[in-house]
Amino acid sequence: MSGQTFTIQALQLQDVPEAAQLSSDAFLTDRQTQMKALGRNPFNMKEYQTQSLPEMLKSPRCVILKAVDNETGEFAGFCNWGLIGFSPEEMPVVEGRIQPPEKPAAAPAQQSENENDKENGKDKEKEKSSAVEPKPSPDADPDDPIERLQALTGADLDAWQKEVMPKGTKCLVVIGLSVSPKFQRRGIGSALLRWGTNICDEAGVFAWVHSSEPAWKIYEKAGFQVIRTLDVDLDEYAPCPPPDEGPEAKWGHYVFRYMKYFGSQD
Template sequence: MVATQPPLPINIMPLQYADIPIVSRNTASAFAVDPHTLVKQLGKGGYDMYAISSSGFLDNLGKKNYMHFKAVSVDPTTNDDTGETTILGHISWAFRGVSDQELDKMPRPHQPPITAEEATNTIVTVAAEDENTTTTAAAAVADDEEATNKIQRLHDLEDEDMQAWMSSIVPPGPCIFVTGLIVAPGYQSRGVGSRLLQKLNETADAMGLCVWVHSSHQAYRAYHKAGFEVTRVLELDLDEWATRGPREDEAVMGDLNLDGTRQGGELGGNGLEEGEQGQRKWGRYIIRYLKREPRFPASSV
């Protein structure tokens, strides 16, 4: 078992355009060791999670109804080789049904020292220099149509389940949807996710808003500690959907601790379920749809 490390001293600050390459790289690194993401790539040609993430930030960072915050370490021992402050994680959420008057009170990213156009140029440069920004570990497989259709059915199943949640459980009216919560690999189980969720909860409580989130298997524990409750579950046997078994260097659910961190800090643990002999499996993955009620409901928003 991995020894528990003490929480890091952290400041929570609004995300800036200049941060987009860093948080996009953190996102790509986190998804690169997620078994669910790896399986959903099989037969699909791979996801460039760096490009997807950076494009999303460029599109949404300036939008009034979106909020993005970063967790920045104030511990000099966690700074990178250049002496720059390390971004340990980030959180994003979207408001629904909230008035412009309320949204105008929210903190916004500063344009200086980098604009959206400059951020785009930086993103392209970083992507060209860093071949690890693309999550491709599971991509080289299954060119045949049957395998590709199998993965597409998994995507369709999850899309339909999401729509069922939105239509049958989430009520109309003002609320918050969490659109992303990422802790950089190497800083998990250090209180980063809890601090980011604390910022979210403080905002929701001040505005009297309910918060909804489609949670990954690994993030559930952090959300649960932050007061979120399960409203719907989709359980997946990844091996029933996968078009091949995991390679030795690929993450599987059996490698994960309860908080989503890697056992021993390495990829490719034994990945074996009880009673199996010598065969690694992707494992079972649970998507949870969560809800948190505000502690101080507002009479109106």
């Protein structure tokens, strides 16, 4: 792109701490993230990304890109793409990315168990359940309103994935996108998304994203369309009023948007 002041590269393992901090900074003003941090088991975006990104880097079906400012060398943003249904030969090559093996080496005692998992479809389920957002704990406390909210949003996301990705589907998924507040409005998010939408155009497949309330406009700008929504009254699940906003303050409604990019196949 003419005048582009940043470079798109493959995220490396040593980038994880910086990426986790950047993601935390990018979600500081997100109302749902703010509220979840006040639950009995406070959600911490930095902690979540620190734990999940190394596992994503090991996946042959994930491509994590970062944007680096050309002038300062600063980490400006990153996007985690999941590619579903692509054969190893169809996976895009990204300079600097270490391609994880399709079948990680396993000890002999583990091999039969791994084969059983594959036969039972567990490998496919792991591929589909990429961490678009944290899943509620299986021993979630029904008395914790934040965990009830996560159960609601998690069930809705699972239902969407079953609908949008039946067996044999080939598509891309935006697992996560974060741009540093310092580097926003410079086309970084658009460039990180364009990488995946270009693949959609070339392969004739779609992409989808489960968008947070603040981010959906950037996806719309990149060509994604809202297919359906989940409108949540956060005050029904809030453990307390918003801190430091006065006694009458409300959390308000938060709309999750399920969006698809259809690209040139239309």
